[in-house]
Amino acid sequence: MKVYNCIGFVFLAFWVISCQSKQNEIVKGVPEVLIHYMSWYGDEGAGEDSLRHWQFGHANTPTIGLYDSHNKSTLYYHLLLAKSAGIDGVVVNVKDEYDRMGMERVLLAIKELDSLNEGAFDFKFAVSFDDQGFDLEAPLDTTLFKLTQFKANYIDGNKHYLRYGNKPVFYSFDYPNKFITAKGLDQSLDSVFGKDQSILIWNTFGEGENTQDYVDAFYPWVQPGGEWMEDGSNWGKPYLEYFYKQINQFENKPYSFSGGGVWPGFDDRKNTSWGGDRLISRSGGATYDSTWNYIHKYQGEVPMKYVMVETWNDWNEGTEIEPSVEYGFQNLVQTESNILKLKGEERSGDTFKYEVAVSIYKVLKLMENKTEMDDKSVNQAIKQFLNREYEEANKIIQEAL
Known part of the structure; x- marks a missing residue:
C-alpha cells in the first residue's frame, strides 16, 4: 500500500486500527473468484497470423478445437461456462494491441449477455497489465496515455468493471528486468485516477524490489516455490505456505485484503517460444484441489477478497481449466465444487x-x-x-x- 506520513505513534496506531476495521467491512463474506484470461489466440482461417499463440505449442487441446479469441462464439462459450461454474469475473491479460482488441471484445460480450439477460448478468471485468505492453524506457508517457485511454473507454460508467470500495482494481504481472516497477505503475495510476483512487494487486514481494510501499494487495502466482521436479511432483505447497503466512506478517499489517491463487498444474514442455521444460503434474485433479484447500483453510488477519484461477486458458503453459480433450469438464466441476464449498453448499458433479x-x-x-x-x-x-x-x-x- 502507499506510504503515509502520520504525526505521532498513537495517531498512527489509531489510524491503522480504524482503517483496518473500515476496510475489513468491505471484504467481509465469501471471496470473489476470478479467472486469468488470455485473449491472444487465432484460428486456422484468420489470415497471416492465423495460428497466433497456438503455433508455440500447447500441452492439451480445447474441447472445441483451436479457436480465435476475438470471435463472439468463443467469448460467449467461455463466459457461459465460467458463469455457470460460479465464477464472478474475468481478468484479461493485456500486453499488446492484439490483446487490447481481445479485451475489448470480452467486455462487449459481457455487455451483450447482460442485455440478453435483461441486466441480470452480474459478471465483473478487469485487466492484468503485462509489463511488455507498456514503456520500455523512460519517461512513462506511453503508460500514462494508455491508462488515460483505458479509464475513458473501459472504466468510466462501466458497471461491469471490478471495483473495491468504488475504486477500480488492476492486476499486474511482475517480470524480471522489467522497466515499470511497482512504484512507477502506482505513480502512473495516481496520476490518472487520483491519489489512492485505484487498487493495484501485485504478484511478488521480497525479491529485491520494494513493492510493499506501492501496492494495495498481493496474490500468489502458479509456481513450485522451489525446484521444478522432472516428474512434476512439486506443485507449490512450500510457496503457498510461505505466501499466506507472510502476507499476515508485514509490519503493521497495512493491507486491507489479500488475494488468493489456485491452479490445476503447469506444463510448458511443448512450448517452443518461451517454454522452459517445466512441469507441475495435475495428479488427476489433486493439485487443483490442494491449491483450493489453502483458500478454504485460510484464517489470516488480513482477509481474503479475491481468488484468482490461474488460468482459464493459458494453453501454452498448460494451466488451463477450460474444457479439454484430455480432461473433459473435470476442472470446471472442481471449480464449481470449491466455490460452493466456500458458500457452504455442495454440487453433484453433473456436467x-x-x-x-x-x-x-x-x-x-x-x-x-x-x-x-x-x-x-x-x-x-x-x-x-x-x-x-x-x-x-x-x-x-x-x-x-
Whole structure:
C-alpha cells in the first residue's frame, strides 16, 4: 500500500486500527473468484497470423478445437461456462494491441449477455497489465496515455468493471528486468485516477524490489516455490505456505485484503517460444484441489477478497481449466465444487450444463460461418441458459443444430 506520513505513534496506531476495521467491512463474506484470461489466440482461417499463440505449442487441446479469441462464439462459450461454474469475473491479460482488441471484445460480450439477460448478468471485468505492453524506457508517457485511454473507454460508467470500495482494481504481472516497477505503475495510476483512487494487486514481494510501499494487495502466482521436479511432483505447497503466512506478517499489517491463487498444474514442455521444460503434474485433479484447500483453510488477519484461477486458458503453459480433450469438464466441476464449498453448499458433479454450452458454441460458430440460422432462437437459448433453465436451453439449441 502507499506510504503515509502520520504525526505521532498513537495517531498512527489509531489510524491503522480504524482503517483496518473500515476496510475489513468491505471484504467481509465469501471471496470473489476470478479467472486469468488470455485473449491472444487465432484460428486456422484468420489470415497471416492465423495460428497466433497456438503455433508455440500447447500441452492439451480445447474441447472445441483451436479457436480465435476475438470471435463472439468463443467469448460467449467461455463466459457461459465460467458463469455457470460460479465464477464472478474475468481478468484479461493485456500486453499488446492484439490483446487490447481481445479485451475489448470480452467486455462487449459481457455487455451483450447482460442485455440478453435483461441486466441480470452480474459478471465483473478487469485487466492484468503485462509489463511488455507498456514503456520500455523512460519517461512513462506511453503508460500514462494508455491508462488515460483505458479509464475513458473501459472504466468510466462501466458497471461491469471490478471495483473495491468504488475504486477500480488492476492486476499486474511482475517480470524480471522489467522497466515499470511497482512504484512507477502506482505513480502512473495516481496520476490518472487520483491519489489512492485505484487498487493495484501485485504478484511478488521480497525479491529485491520494494513493492510493499506501492501496492494495495498481493496474490500468489502458479509456481513450485522451489525446484521444478522432472516428474512434476512439486506443485507449490512450500510457496503457498510461505505466501499466506507472510502476507499476515508485514509490519503493521497495512493491507486491507489479500488475494488468493489456485491452479490445476503447469506444463510448458511443448512450448517452443518461451517454454522452459517445466512441469507441475495435475495428479488427476489433486493439485487443483490442494491449491483450493489453502483458500478454504485460510484464517489470516488480513482477509481474503479475491481468488484468482490461474488460468482459464493459458494453453501454452498448460494451466488451463477450460474444457479439454484430455480432461473433459473435470476442472470446471472442481471449480464449481470449491466455490460452493466456500458458500457452504455442495454440487453433484453433473456436467449437463457444460455440454449445453458446447452446443451453443457450435451453433454460434455455424452462424459466424454464414450458415442461415434463427438467431432469435439462439438468443432465447442463451437467455434460458443464463437463467439456469438448462433443459429448455438444450431443447432450443438442439433444434437449431
